[in-house]
Amino acid sequence: SQQGEEDPQALSIQEGENATMNCSYKTSINNLQWYRQNSGRGLVHLILIRSNEREKHSGRLRVTLDTSKKSSSLLITASRAADTASYFCATDTGNQFYFGTGTSLTVIP
Amino acid sequence: DTGVSQNPRHKITKRGQNVTFRCDPISEHNRLYWYRQTLGQGPEFLTYFQNEAQLEKSRLLSDRFSAERPKGSFSTLEIQRTEQGDSAMYLCASSLRSGTGGNEQFFGPGTRLTVL
Numbered sequence: 001s002q003q004g005e006e007d008p009q010a011l012s013i014q015e016g017e018n019a020t021m022n023c024s025y026k027t028s029i030n031n032l033q034w035y036r037q038n039s040g041r042g043l044v045h046l047i048l049i050r051s052n053e054r055e056k057h058s059g060r061l062r063v064t065l066d067t068s069k070k071s072s073s074l075l076i077t078a079s080r081a082a083d084t085a086s087y088f089c090a091t092d093t094g095n096q097f098y099f100g101t102g103t104s105l106t107v108i109p
Numbered sequence: 110d111t112g113v114s115q116n117p118r119h120k121i122t123k124r125g126q127n128v129t130f131r132c133d134p135i136s137e138h139n140r141l142y143w144y145r146q147t148l149g150q151g152p153e154f155l156t157y158f159q160n161e162a163q164l165e166k167s168r169l170l171s172d173r174f175s176a177e178r179p180k181g182s183f184s185t186l187e188i189q190r191t192e193q194g195d196s197a198m199y200l201c202a203s204s205l206r207s208g209t210g211g212n213e214q215f216f217g218p219g220t221r222l223t224v225l
Contacts, residue, residue, distance in 0.1 A: 004151075030212075031212065033214075035216075041218070042216045042217065042218050043152070043200070043202075043214075044216070045213045045215065048213055088151045090151075092212055095165045096154050096165055096167065097142065097154050097214070098154060099152045099154075102149075102151050
């Protein structure tokens with residue numbers, strides 16, 4: 001029943017490299033959000049992009065949104081070991097909130 | 110008030126028993142959400158409230174599940190006649206919905222339910 005799917009499912013990179021993960025979804029949205037979840041811990045909101053926006057930046061994070069393709073990407077630049085976590089996209093349709101299946105990111109020191 | 114809190118953090122119960130979880134949102138937040146998360150999956154939306162009104166329920170929410178937010182503050186999620194398939198982490202989140210707000214959600218630590 002999940003609307004979003006992240007790609008890749010798992011990603012392993014060296015510290016300092018950039019990490020890119022993608023999200024595809026199925027229906028029209030009001031906005032799309034990215035969250036991080038560390039192993040065994042709660043979800044933390046990272047960034048929100050509205051349906052009329054195409055790109056947004058926050059620190060080392062860059063998010064793009066292509067509503068015609070129903071897809072979004074999250075870029076983490078200059079990765080750190082502390083970025084190791086699962087990353088989820090979440091779509092807000094106005095009435096419901098759908099999380100994707102997640103990308104597990106491992107940053108090797 | 111430093112965030113969303115949930116109680117209990119862990120609950121072990123026998124199949125067929127009823128369980129109730131509580132969520133205390135961030136005090137000024139008018140929206141409250143319940144999700145269920147199983148290992149290796151993203152959270153699945155169950156229901157949400159705006160103030161005390163329950164505005165949406167997922168088809169995942171069977172008749173055995175009921176949620177309330179009687180005074181528009183804390184919320185409870187009850188599962189009746191629990192089944193082993195109900196074993197999961199139950200997450201609560203809250204947000205402040207404004208006219209142009211983006212609905213950023215703040216999550217609690219979750220209640221882990223194990224049904225034996």
